Every structure is written in C-alpha cells, then in structure tokens.
Amino acid sequence: xxxxxxxxxxxxxxxxxxxxxxxxxxxxxxxxxxxxxxxxxxxxxxxxxxxxxxxxxxxxxxxxxxxxxxxxxxxxxxxxxxxxxxxxxxxxxxxxxxxxxxxxxxxxxxxxxxxxxxxxxxxxxxxxxxxxxxxxxxxxxxxxxxxxxxxx
Amino acid sequence: xxxxxxxxxxxxxxxxxxxxxxxxxxxxxxxxxxxxxxxxxxxxxxxxxxxxxxxxxxxxxxxxxxxxxxxxxxxxxxxxxxxxxxxxxxxxxxxxxxxxxxxxxxxxxxxxxxxxxxxxxxxxxxxxxxxxxxxxxxxxxxxxxxxxxxxxxxxxxxxxxxxxxxxxxxxxxxxxxxxxxxxxxxxxxxxxxxxxxxxxxxxxxxxxxxxxxxxxxxxxxxxxxxxxxxxxxxxxxxxxxxxxxxxxxxxxxxxxxxxxxxxxxxxxxxxxxxxxxxxxxxxxxxxxxxxxxxxxxxxxxxxxxxxxxxxxxxxxxxxxxxxxxxxxxxxxxxxxxxxxxxxxxxxxxxxxxxxxxxxxxxxxxxxxxxxxxxxxxxxxxxxxxxxxxxxxxxxxxxxxxxxxxxxxxxxxxxxxxxxxxxxxxxxxxxxxxxxxxxxxxxxxxxxxxxxxxxxxxxxxxxxxxxxxxxxxxxxxxxxxxxxxxxxxxxxxxxxxxxxxxxxxxxxxxxxxxxxxxxxxxxxxxxxxxxxxxxxxxxxxxxxxxxxxxxxxxxxxxxxxxxxxx
Numbered sequence: 001x002x003x004x005x006x007x008x009x010x011x012x013x014x015x016x017x018x019x020x021x022x023x024x025x026x027x028x029x030x031x032x033x034x035x036x037x038x039x040x041x042x043x044x045x046x047x048x049x050x051x052x053x054x055x056x057x058x059x060x061x062x063x064x065x066x067x068x069x070x071x072x073x074x075x076x077x078x079x080x081x082x083x084x085x086x087x088x089x090x091x092x093x094x095x096x097x098x099x100x101x102x103x104x105x106x107x108x109x110x111x112x113x114x115x116x117x118x119x120x121x122x123x124x125x126x127x128x129x130x131x132x133x134x135x136x137x138x139x140x141x142x143x144x145x146x147x148x149x150x151x152x
Numbered sequence: 153x154x155x156x157x158x159x160x161x162x163x164x165x166x167x168x169x170x171x172x173x174x175x176x177x178x179x180x181x182x183x184x185x186x187x188x189x190x191x192x193x194x195x196x197x198x199x200x201x202x203x204x205x206x207x208x209x210x211x212x213x214x215x216x217x218x219x220x221x222x223x224x225x226x227x228x229x230x231x232x233x234x235x236x237x238x239x240x241x242x243x244x245x246x247x248x249x250x251x252x253x254x255x256x257x258x259x260x261x262x263x264x265x266x267x268x269x270x271x272x273x274x275x276x277x278x279x280x281x282x283x284x285x286x287x288x289x290x291x292x293x294x295x296x297x298x299x300x301x302x303x304x305x306x307x308x309x310x311x312x313x314x315x316x317x318x319x320x321x322x323x324x325x326x327x328x329x330x331x332x333x334x335x336x337x338x339x340x341x342x343x344x345x346x347x348x349x350x351x352x353x354x355x356x357x358x359x360x361x362x363x364x365x366x367x368x369x370x371x372x373x374x375x376x377x378x379x380x381x382x383x384x385x386x387x388x389x390x391x392x393x394x395x396x397x398x399x400x401x402x403x404x405x406x407x408x409x410x411x412x413x414x415x416x417x418x419x420x421x422x423x424x425x426x427x428x429x430x431x432x433x434x435x436x437x438x439x440x441x442x443x444x445x446x447x448x449x450x451x452x453x454x455x456x457x458x459x460x461x462x463x464x465x466x467x468x469x470x471x472x473x474x475x476x477x478x479x480x481x482x483x484x485x486x487x488x489x490x491x492x493x494x495x496x497x498x499x500x501x502x503x504x505x506x507x508x509x510x511x512x513x514x515x516x517x518x519x520x521x522x523x524x525x526x527x528x529x530x531x532x533x534x535x536x537x538x539x540x541x542x543x544x545x546x547x548x549x550x551x552x553x554x555x556x557x558x559x560x561x562x563x564x565x566x567x568x569x570x571x572x573x574x575x576x577x578x579x580x581x582x583x584x585x586x587x588x589x590x591x592x593x594x595x596x597x598x599x600x601x602x603x604x605x606x607x608x609x610x611x612x613x614x615x616x617x618x619x620x621x622x623x624x625x626x627x628x629x630x631x632x633x634x635x636x637x638x639x640x641x642x643x644x645x646x647x648x649x650x651x652x653x654x655x656x657x658x659x660x661x662x663x664x665x666x667x668x669x670x671x672x673x674x675x676x677x678x679x680x681x682x683x684x685x686x687x688x689x690x691x692x693x694x695x696x697x698x699x700x701x702x703x704x705x706x707x708x709x710x711x712x713x714x715x716x717x
Contacts, residue, residue, distance in 0.1 A: 012503065014539060015504045019507050021511055022511055057587055084499035084500075105502070106506035
C-alpha cells in the first residue's frame with residue numbers, strides 16, 4: 001500500500017487529520033487532503049494521485065460535480081465515494097459517472113483500505129493496457145512516435 | 153381540560169343557547185301575539201255590533217209592543233165612547249159594566265171616569281173617591297180638550313198616587329164629553345219591564361221631561377228625574393244604540409227609542425260587563441292557553457337550544473383539537489423534510505468519533521505490544537478523547553433541537569427575545585444552508601421589544617419559511633436568505649427574503665391552502681405553509697407573501713406586541 005497516492009476530500013477537518021494519521025500508521029505514505037471540491041481539483045492538477053476518497057455532500061461544489069470534473073480532467077484516477085445517505089442516490093449517480101465504489105459513513109478503516117487497494121489495482125491494470133496499446137501502436141506505425149501524445 | 157378552557161366553553165354554551173332561544177322564540181311569539189290580537193279585535197268588534205243590534209232589535213220589538221198597547225187602549229176607549237150615550241154612561245152601575253168589558257180587553261184598565269164639557273167628573277168607577285171633582289184646570293183635561301186623545305205622564309192627581317191616564321174626547325152634535333181611564337201602574341210597569349236581556353238587562357220609559365214613567369229595576373222610582381236623561385237626547389226617530397257610563401259610573405249598552413203618541417223614551421239597557429262577557433272570556437281563555445302553551449314551547453325550545461348549543465360547543469372543541477392535530481402533522485411533515493439534512497449532520501460527528509476511536513485503539517494497541525508510553529502518544533489519546541467529547545456535544549445539540557421541535561406542547565405564552573431566538577433557529581438549518589451554498593444573514597432593529605408568544609410554534613413558523621427558502625434556492629448560484637426583524641407601530645415585522653426561483657403568479661394565491669405544493673410527488677406534503685398560516689393567525693398576527701418568478705420571494709410575518717397592561 002505504500003505506493004498508493006491518496007487524496008482525501010471531506011468538509012470535516014478533524015476527520016481528515018485523524019484519518020491521515022490512521023492511514024499513515026497503516027503504511028499509506030502519500031496522503032493529501034482537501035476540504036472542498038475546488039481545492040481537490042487544484043491538487044489533482046499539480047500532483048499525481050491514484051485514488052481519491054470523496055465525500056458526496058460538501059458545501060460549495062457538490063461531490064457529484066467534483067467527480068464529473070475530475071473524471072473529465074483525470075479519467076484514470078479512481079474515486080471512492082463516501083456517503084451518509086440511507087438512500088445512496090448520489091452514490092448511484094456517482095457510480096454511473098464512473099466512480100469505482102462507495103462506502104457508507106462512518107467509515108471503518110480496514111474496509112476502506114481494501115477498497116483503496118482494489119481501486120489502485122484497477123488503475124494500474126488500466127495504465128498497463130494503455131501502455132501496451134501504445135507500444136503496439138508504435139510497432140505498427142513507427143512514424144506515430146512523432147505525434148503529440150495528449151495522454152499523461 | 154384546564155379550568156379556563158372549561159369556563160370559556162361554558163360561556164360559549166350559554167351564549168349560543170341564548171341566541172338560538174331568541175331566534176327560535178321571537179318570531180313565533182310575535183306572530184302568535186299578532187294573530188291573537190287580530191282575532192280578539194275582530195271578535196270584539198263583532199261582539200259589540202251584535203250586542204248592539206240585538207239590543208236594538210229587542211228595543212224595537214218592545215217599543216212596538218208598548219205602542220201597540222197604548223194604541224189598543226186608546227182604541228178601546230174610543231170604541232167605548234162612541235158605543236154608549238153619555239146619559240147611559242152616567243146611569244147607575246153602567247160604567248162598572250163598561251169597565252168590566254174594557255178589562256176584558258186588557259187588565260191594564262184600572263178605573264174609568266166620564267167628564268162633561270166643563271171638566272166635571274160626572275161618573276166614576278174605581279177605588280178612589282173622585283166623582284164630582286172638577287178637572288178643568290188639570291193638564292190632561294186641557295190637553296185632551298185640544299188634541300182629542302191624550303195619554304198622560306205619570307202624575308199624582310187627586311188620588312195622590314202616581315198613575316197615568318188615557319183620555320178621549322167624544323164630540324157629539326150637541327155635546328162634548330170625555331172618557332178617561334187610569335192605566336194600572338203595576339200592570340204597565342210589568343209590561344215594560346218584561347224584557348229579558350241577560351241578568352242585568354232592563355227596560356224602562358222616561359217622559360219627555362226626563363222623569364221615570366215606569367220603575368227602573370236598577371234604581372229609579374216613578375216620577376223621579378232620571379239623572380242620565382241627557383244621555384238620551386237624540387233626534388233620531390229610530391232606535392239609537394250607544395255605550396255610556398251612567399251617573400253611578402257603571403257602563404251600559406243602551407238602546408233608546410221614542411214612543412210615538414206620547415214622545416216617551418223607551419230605554420233598554422244592559423251592563424256592558426255582562427254584554428261583553430264573552431269577549432272577556434275569550435281574552436282570559438286565550439291568554440291562559442297562550443301562557444300554558446307558550447310555557448310548554450319555551451320549555452321545549454330551552455331543551456332543544458341547550459342540546460344544540462352543547463353540540464356546537466362540542467364541535468368547536470373538536471375543531472380546535474383537530475386544528476392542534478393539524479399543527480402537529482405539519483410539524484412532523486416539516487421534520488420529515490428536514491430529516492435528510494439532520495441525518496448528515498449527525499453522521500459527521502459520528503464519523504469523526506469513529507476515526508478518533510480507531511486512532512485511540514491503534515495507539516493503545518501499540519503501547520500494549522511494547523511501544524514506549526510517553527507524553528506524545530498519551531497526549532494523542534487524550535486529544536482524541538476530548539475530540540470525542542466535542543462531537544458528542546454536537547450530536548446532543550442536534551438531537552435536543554430536534555426533540556424540542558417535535559415535542560407536543562399546548563400553546564404557551566412566553567416572552568421571546570427575537571434577537572436571540574431567530575439566530576437559534578437559523579443555527580438549526582445552518583449546516584444544510586452551508587451544504588447548498590446559501591448565505592443566511594440576519595438583521596434587526598437594535599431596540600426590538602420582546603414578544604409574548606409561543607416559542608415552539610414560532611420556531612415552527614421560522615423553520616418552515618427557512619426550509620422553503622432553501623428549497624427555492626436549490627441550483628441557484630449565490631443563494632442568499634435575508635432575515636430581518638423590525639418594529640412597526642404595535643407589531644413586529646419579520647421578513648424572510650430569498651433570491652430563489654420565486655412563485656408562479658398563477659398559484660401564489662393558493663400557497664397557503666392545505667395540501668397545496670409545487671414540489672414533486674413524495675417530496676412535499678403541502679402542509680407547511682397552511683399550518684404556519686393557521687399558527688400565525690392564532691397568534692394574532694398575519695402572514696403575507698410577495699414574489700416574482702426567477703427573482704425571489706419575501707415572506708412577511710407580522711406579530712402583535714404585548715399590550716402594555
């Protein structure tokens with residue numbers, strides 16, 4: 001788990017601080033935090049992130065809105081939604097928009113880490129496939145190496 | 153129910169009962185009175201005219217009877233005077249025979265006398281010693297001399313006894329003589345008096361001079377002057393009827409008529425009290441029936457009115473209870489709509505507490521497996537513990553706010569300081585507002601006086617308005633809710649203004665109607681505004697709305713300030 005780059009997004013500051021400590025104790029080394037959608041997107045633009053744990057209901061930009069923008073800008077990043085709703089409506093919306101999974105609040109650390117692990121795996125597999133596809137591309141069309149690569 | 157409410161109910165009961173009674177009884181009472189009055193009036197007039205005409209009929213008949221009697225007696229005498237010669241009549245015992253014959257015609261003849269031209273009483277048969285007396289100066293003699301026939305008024309004469317006579321003149325070729333008969337006073341009295349008109353009816357004759365020609369049963373001897381003579385003056389030749397009080401103060405119904413040959417006046421009269429007795433009986437019976445029947449009606453009406461009034465008061469009470477239930481229902485609907493936000497609000501503290509608890513467990517486990525116990529990790533544990541305490545407090549606030557809102561309370565009257573009351577309510581929806589990016593601002597007059605009202609109901613009003621405003625601001629950027637509280641004359645004006653989606657002018661009239669909602673099915677109950685409308689009215693205030701689509705809405709609640717007592 002030490003290689004996962006995590007971003008926690010939640011409007012409760014204390015929660016972020018304590019969860020960070022808990023995750024660090026469990027060997028997650030790279031943890032970033034943000035209290036709102038705007039800050040989260042800023043961080044994503046600057047730093048590489050693998051998995052985002054995102055609270056659905058936040059002031060300012062709604063969690064679902066953040067997800068949408070996030071997926072537009074960084075399609076490979078996996079998102080785990082945190083929801084307190086009994087009806088999980090927004091979480092379902094999120095899944096439709098491409099979130100990886102959702103977790104009910106208040107969260108338990110072990111199940112969360114499991115899901116983060118799975119998300120990370122998925123991301124890596126995805127990235128592998130893309131790399132493999134690119135290599136095939138170059139092999140079939142050598143001149144394409146000079147094309148501007150919009151990825152990454 | 154408390155004593156005050158019971159008292160209020162009792163007053164209301166009495167008031168309604170009185171109103172029903174008056175309305176139910178007044179009109180029939182008036183109608184009955186009018187009907188009774190009209191009937192009695194017509195009966196009275198009818199009775200009066202019947203009594204009068206009856207009396208007139210009797211008087212006419214009687215008058216004819218008496219006139220006939222006098223005519224016949226005159227005829228008798230006339231016949232006697234022409235049937236015999238004077239010398240015959242003067243012969244001994246002959247007059248007695250003639251008198252006996254005359255008495256065969258009528259027992260009214262009392263005595264008989266013959267007079268010569270000079271007025272000497274030349275023959276007489278009767279109980280008095282009158283033969284030989286001269287009557288040349290007697291009124292009757294002079295009258296019969298002139299008129300040929302004369303019927304006298306009652307007078308005393310030589311015999312010093314009240315009597316009256318009939319005299320006829322006999323004119324022969326060479327001589328003139330007179331026959332005179334005395335009419336039996338008793339007989340004539342009986343004849344005249346013999347009229348039956350009830351118990352107090354009587355008939356009598358007065359002379360033209362106003363003296364009694366016959367006795368009057370109710371008081372009046374022969375030849376006495378009738379004190380009421382003046383009442384009878386009339387030029388009418390027929391029978392005249394009238395009602396008058398006589399000199400003794402007694403009211404009589406009279407019928408009078410002049411007797412032809414003599415000009416006497418026949419008076420037939422009956423005491424008005426007796427004549428109109430049926431009328432009085434009708435009055436009495438009618439009134440007794442009306443009172444008895446009316447009493448019964450009043451009793452029935454009272455019973456009915458009481459039961460009706462009781463029903464109404466009961467219905468009122470039920471209505472009030474239903475009203476209270478509706479408020480409760482509105483409250484719970486409100487609660488339901490707020491529940492989502494509330495759940496989130498509680499979830500956050502729970503989340504933090506969970507994280508702290510996990511951290512504490514981690515640290516303590518580390519210590520257990522050999523980690524050094526030092527200030528740092530003890531500090532962290534303590535920190536987590538205090539954080540949990542903070543979060544518990546947060547939850548406590550939320551649940552207490554909820555519970556006090558949901559609690560069923562009877563309307564109470566407490567002093568409310570709006571300056572602290574309104575911000576507290578705002579706090580209850582603060583989280584939700586923050587989530588939806590809505591700014592809430594509050595502004596009030598610095599010297600805002602305290603209200604005397606029911607805090608829980610007022611809270612419900614404010615919450616509903618705030619929740620509605622938040623709903624209107626969904627999906628709007630820069631959402632803002634401005635709350636203001638100002639004093640205006642003798643009331644406080646609280647405005648809740650939002651720059652949300654506004655209200656469609658076509659439905660703005662309906663928003664306070666129960667079960668009216670613009671929210672999609674399952675989200676709105678339509679009870680919110682209608683409930684607080686009722687609450688505001690009951691608190692003595694009013695609630696108004698001003699709205700423009702896409703611009704925003706302003707809800708104004710005006711509440712009365714306590715009257716300085």
